[in-house]
Amino acid sequence: MLKKARVNKQGQYDNDDVQQVVHKIDEISMNTDSSSVNRHYSNDVLIQALDTKENNDRVHGVSGYVTPTTYFHSVKKTSKDEANILVENEELRRRVSELEAQIHPNLSTSLSAHRSYSRRIMLEGIEEKGKRIEVESMD
Known part of the structure; x- marks a missing residue:
C-alpha cells in the first residue's frame, strides 16, 4: 500500500x-x-x-x-488476565478431583443397590419379528 x-x-x-x-x-x-x-x-x-x-x-x-x-484481528492479552486464568484453572482442577473422589467410592454401592429394584417389563406395541421385546428398567 x-x-x-x-x-x-x-x-x-x-x-x-x-x-x-x-x-x-x-x-x-x-x-x-x-x-x-x-x-x-x-x-x-x-x-x-x-x-x-x-x-x-x-x-x-x-x-x-x-x-x-x-x-490484525488480535486480542490484547495482559499478564493479569493470564494469571487469573491460571488460578481459575487450578481451582477447577482441584474441584474436579474432589468430585471424582466423592463419586468413585459411592458409584459401586449405588449401582448394586439400584439393581435390586430393577424389574422386567413388557413393552406394549413394540414387536420385533412377531416377538415382544423385554427391557430391563432401572426404576
Missing part, C-alpha cells in the same frame, strides 16, 4: 528516501516466505523496512483511526 501511494503519475518515486524504503520492502518480502511472514503488528514488513518501532495506537500505512487489534 505504501508503494502505490508514493508513486507519481509517471510511475516514479519523487524522493530517494522513499525509493530506498520501497527497495527494503521488496527485499524483505522476497527473503521471507509468504507463509512465514510475521503478520504480528509489532514486527511486520513495513516496520522492518522503516527501522522504527510500532506505535501501539496506530498502524503504519493505514488511516489514523485503525488500531492494531482491529487491523
Whole structure:
C-alpha cells in the first residue's frame, strides 16, 4: 500500500528516501516466505523496512483511526488476565478431583443397590419379528 501511494503519475518515486524504503520492502518480502511472514503488528514488513518501532495506537500505512487489534484481528492479552486464568484453572482442577473422589467410592454401592429394584417389563406395541421385546428398567 505504501508503494502505490508514493508513486507519481509517471510511475516514479519523487524522493530517494522513499525509493530506498520501497527497495527494503521488496527485499524483505522476497527473503521471507509468504507463509512465514510475521503478520504480528509489532514486527511486520513495513516496520522492518522503516527501522522504527510500532506505535501501539496506530498502524503504519493505514488511516489514523485503525488500531492494531482491529487491523490484525488480535486480542490484547495482559499478564493479569493470564494469571487469573491460571488460578481459575487450578481451582477447577482441584474441584474436579474432589468430585471424582466423592463419586468413585459411592458409584459401586449405588449401582448394586439400584439393581435390586430393577424389574422386567413388557413393552406394549413394540414387536420385533412377531416377538415382544423385554427391557430391563432401572426404576
